Amino acid sequence: MDIVRPTLLLDKEICLRNIARMAEKAKAKGLIFRPHFKTHQSAVIGNWYRQFGVTAITVSSVRMAQYFAQNGWDDITIAFPVNILEINEINALAGQIRLNLLIENLESVEMLSEQISEDVGIFIEIDTGYDRSGIAPNKYYGINAMLDVIRATSQLQFKGFLSHTGHTYTAQSKHDIYNRHFDAVLKMKSLKNQFRHEFPDLILSLGDTPSASICDNFNGIDEIRPGNFIFYDLMQHQLGSCNLEDIAIRVVCPVIGKHGSRSEVIIYGGAVHISKDSIINLDGKHLYGQVVVNKEGEKVLLSERNYLYKISQEHGVIRTTTKGFANFKVGDLVEIIPVHSCLTANLMGNYLTTEGEWIPMMSSDFYNQPGSSSNSLFTASK
Amino acid sequence: MDIVRPTLLLDKEICLRNIARMAEKAKAKGLIFRPHFKTHQSAVIGNWYRQFGVTAITVSSVRMAQYFAQNGWDDITIAFPVNILEINEINALAGQIRLNLLIENLESVEMLSEQISEDVGIFIEIDTGYDRSGIAPNKYYGINAMLDVIRATSQLQFKGFLSHTGHTYTAQSKHDIYNRHFDAVLKMKSLKNQFRHEFPDLILSLGDTPSASICDNFNGIDEIRPGNFIFYDLMQHQLGSCNLEDIAIRVVCPVIGKHGSRSEVIIYGGAVHISKDSIINLDGKHLYGQVVVNKEGEKVLLSERNYLYKISQEHGVIRTTTKGFANFKVGDLVEIIPVHSCLTANLMGNYLTTEGEWIPMMSSDFYNQPGSSSNSLFTASK
Numbered sequence: 001m002d003i004v005r006p007t008l009l010l011d012k013e014i015c016l017r018n019i020a021r022m023a024e025k026a027k028a029k030g031l032i033f034r035p036h037f038k039t040h041q042s043a044v045i046g047n048w049y050r051q052f053g054v055t056a057i058t059v060s061s062v063r064m065a066q067y068f069a070q071n072g073w074d075d076i077t078i079a080f081p082v083n084i085l086e087i088n089e090i091n092a093l094a095g096q097i098r099l100n101l102l103i104e105n106l107e108s109v110e111m112l113s114e115q116i117s118e119d120v121g122i123f124i125e126i127d128t129g130y131d132r133s134g135i136a137p138n139k140y141y142g143i144n145a146m147l148d149v150i151r152a153t154s155q156l157q158f159k160g161f162l163s164h165t166g167h168t169y170t171a172q173s174k175h176d177i178y179n180r181h182f183d184a185v186l187k188m189k190s191l192k193n194q195f196r197h198e199f200p201d202l203i204l205s206l207g208d209t210p211s212a213s214i215c216d217n218f219n220g221i222d223e224i225r226p227g228n229f230i231f232y233d234l235m236q237h238q239l240g241s242c243n244l245e246d247i248a249i250r251v252v253c254p255v256i257g258k259h260g261s262r263s264e265v266i267i268y269g270g271a272v273h274i275s276k277d278s279i280i281n282l283d284g285k286h287l288y289g290q291v292v293v294n295k296e297g298e299k300v301l302l303s304e305r306n307y308l309y310k311i312s313q314e315h316g317v318i319r320t321t322t323k324g325f326a327n328f329k330v331g332d333l334v335e336i337i338p339v340h341s342c343l344t345a346n347l348m349g350n351y352l353t354t355e356g357e358w359i360p361m362m363s364s365d366f367y368n369q370p371g372s373s374s375n376s377l378f379t380a381s382k
Numbered sequence: 383m384d385i386v387r388p389t390l391l392l393d394k395e396i397c398l399r400n401i402a403r404m405a406e407k408a409k410a411k412g413l414i415f416r417p418h419f420k421t422h423q424s425a426v427i428g429n430w431y432r433q434f435g436v437t438a439i440t441v442s443s444v445r446m447a448q449y450f451a452q453n454g455w456d457d458i459t460i461a462f463p464v465n466i467l468e469i470n471e472i473n474a475l476a477g478q479i480r481l482n483l484l485i486e487n488l489e490s491v492e493m494l495s496e497q498i499s500e501d502v503g504i505f506i507e508i509d510t511g512y513d514r515s516g517i518a519p520n521k522y523y524g525i526n527a528m529l530d531v532i533r534a535t536s537q538l539q540f541k542g543f544l545s546h547t548g549h550t551y552t553a554q555s556k557h558d559i560y561n562r563h564f565d566a567v568l569k570m571k572s573l574k575n576q577f578r579h580e581f582p583d584l585i586l587s588l589g590d591t592p593s594a595s596i597c598d599n600f601n602g603i604d605e606i607r608p609g610n611f612i613f614y615d616l617m618q619h620q621l622g623s624c625n626l627e628d629i630a631i632r633v634v635c636p637v638i639g640k641h642g643s644r645s646e647v648i649i650y651g652g653a654v655h656i657s658k659d660s661i662i663n664l665d666g667k668h669l670y671g672q673v674v675v676n677k678e679g680e681k682v683l684l685s686e687r688n689y690l691y692k693i694s695q696e697h698g699v700i701r702t703t704t705k706g707f708a709n710f711k712v713g714d715l716v717e718i719i720p721v722h723s724c725l726t727a728n729l730m731g732n733y734l735t736t737e738g739e740w741i742p743m744m745s746s747d748f749y750n751q752p753g754s755s756s757n758s759l760f761t762a763s764k
Binding site: 002003004005038060061062063080081082083084085086088089104105107108111131132133166254256257258261262266268271272275276277310312313314315317329330331333342343346347349363 | 490
């Protein structure tokens with residue numbers, strides 16, 4: 001099949017290798033492997049995990065939980081603080097599958113307690129240092145106040161503590177990632193020590209992609225939830241989570257212009273395809289992607305001196321060296337390795353595998369008007 | 383209808399007022415008004431322009447041209463350098479409607495000359511200072527080389543010169559926008575003087591939203607193509623293109639958490655809803671949106687000291703003052719005024735009007751697998 005416009009190319013073999021590596025690591029360390037599916041958002045790709053024994057997954061929204069439930073997954077954690085406004089969808093879904101919700105404040109769990117009609121598992125979100133959502137691990141008073149509501153509500157089963165160590169993404173070195181991860185491990189273990197007498201089966205759930213890829217010490221942790229690792233990307237590469245060869249997706253883009261006076265190449269591929277996430281390049285500028293060109297039938301990765309340095313809605317501008325400039329020809333295709341594969345995939349809406357198969361995503365094969373109450377996929381009865 | 387998750391709210395009255403103002407300005411100055419439809423990407427919204435006499439439109443991709451052609455528009459300029467790989471779709475479309483293409487280099491027009499089978503209008507893209515795509519206005523040799531190919535190809539009708547004065551977006555003041563716009567006007571007029579003897583009907587087409595909103599001197603220009611003005615956004619407001627009351631879209635987001643220790647509020651609404659485009663706030667930090675809250679039944683815009691200052695895939699973090707913090711309650715809805723409405727709309731996929739009507743976009747009601755050659759909407763024969 002000819003590619004004629006920006007297309008998200010996916011290498012299935014690399015994905016399977018990445019899944020296998022993470023599944024083996026989890027197994028070797030006795031961890032529940034509950035991968036995050038927000039990265040790929042695809043039922044087809046989700047099924048690739050099954051051959052590695054995965055039966056439980058993580059998602060980031062009720063909509064995503066509905067989509068994967070409809071596609072055969074019956075044990076789902078929504079790793080996003082519960083949005084009480086979606087209580088109807090939550091009750092409907094909880095009547096069909098094993099659903100775990102996340103709480104991080106008393107108001108939410110009180111409203112949940114009043115409005116929940118089905119059994120759900122509850123994780124309390126702990127802020128181990130990322131400073132986004134979650135309660136600080138030393139706030140026993142606040143944690144206990146939430147637990148009191150859980151204790152008093154028969155439909156709410158306390159499952160454990162969950163944290164997203166997202167501050168590994170801003171680490172300056174691998175050593176820094178070890179440090180932040182280990183600090184999170186210690187904080188989580190202190191909670192287990194505090195509450196394991198009342199809740200002997202409580203689960204500690206961690207596992208952003210950088211720490212899950214790099215760190216070896218998960219002592220005391222029960223579950224990991226990495227997502228990005230199936231594709232990886234340049235941000236993960238810069239952090240040291242992966243090799244360039246482990247990155248499974250690229251955006252194929254047509255070359256539409258060349259500007260020799262400033263050694264720049266214009267591609268059809270912009271913010272609506274690749275996203276505006278960037279890392280800082282060697283030259284101190286924002287880098288939106290690295291570039292692979294076709295040289296006499298062989299794919300060649302250009303150095304960071306030839307990189308995607310500017311994007312607008314549909315245009316991308318590749319800055320090149322004088323020598324690098326000669327690699328581009330108007331009408332050719334180039335491949336862009338993305339900085340943040342989650343956002344790129346979300347924008348592109350579907351995948352073309354290197355074997356020529358089209359793979360749809362949630363956004364393309366599960367479209368409904370948001371906010372409409374007729375969106376529920378399930379009836380409320382069990 | 384209850385809003386329960388991030389939803390793109392659209393005020394139709396504001397849109398109509400914005401269109402009316404721009405249509406009147408174009409009429410008063412004797413300009414062809416060919417609005418850019420990449421901002422809204424919606425057939426329903428496109429039809430709102432018809433009552434203002436609009437019959438010709440601008441789009442940024444072949445796919446968008448196909449979509450609007452299917453929805454009754456028969457005079458379309460694709461204001462993006464021609465992507466020769468889409469020649470089959472271009473020929474099919476050109477057999478059905480009046481289609482104008484953009485060229486900016488010799489290679490493209492040579493390939494076009496060989497492969498075009500239908501009549502198309504051709505604009506040469508001029509780089510008036512934005513340094514993205516386009517040929518510099520003083521490169522007569524290059525321009526003439528392109529014109530030679532056009533002259534020799536019966537299907538290619540030269541229409542004129544087109545420029546996107548995108549560097550008005552980085553202007554530091556209104557004065558700076560006037561300067562950059564006027565510089566572009568002069569450069570375009572010099573081209574008209576040079577080529578009007580051979581092409582007496584040649585069109586000069588300009589018109590980014592900042593200059594189309596702010597500037598009054600279009601002397602010598604024949605056509606404007608603004609797009610963003612239908613919605614406007616915080617970036618346009620910062621540039622001085624609009625008042626806050628002219629911004630027609632907001633993302634409605636549920637409040638899911640509050641963190642008093644750092645005066646921060648967590649909302650369900652992140653990079654996959656609002657986009658990562660930002661402006662610099664008064665405090666020197668990135669601002670991803672301003673916040674409107676509901677105070678005793680009235681919508682109140684909070685000052686820039688309470689703003690969306692961090693976003694990840696699904697989370698948004700609002701930084702507030704101690705006083706501002708009291709405006710938020712878990713389970714409430716807040717409205718985010720976006721920084722760049724084009725990218726926000728592209729991500730959200732559809733609109734809910736303040737009158738309660740759902741309006742689909744191209745991405746939701748015109749879905750096809752990209753790159754598939756079966757995407758053509760028209761047969762090649764006239």
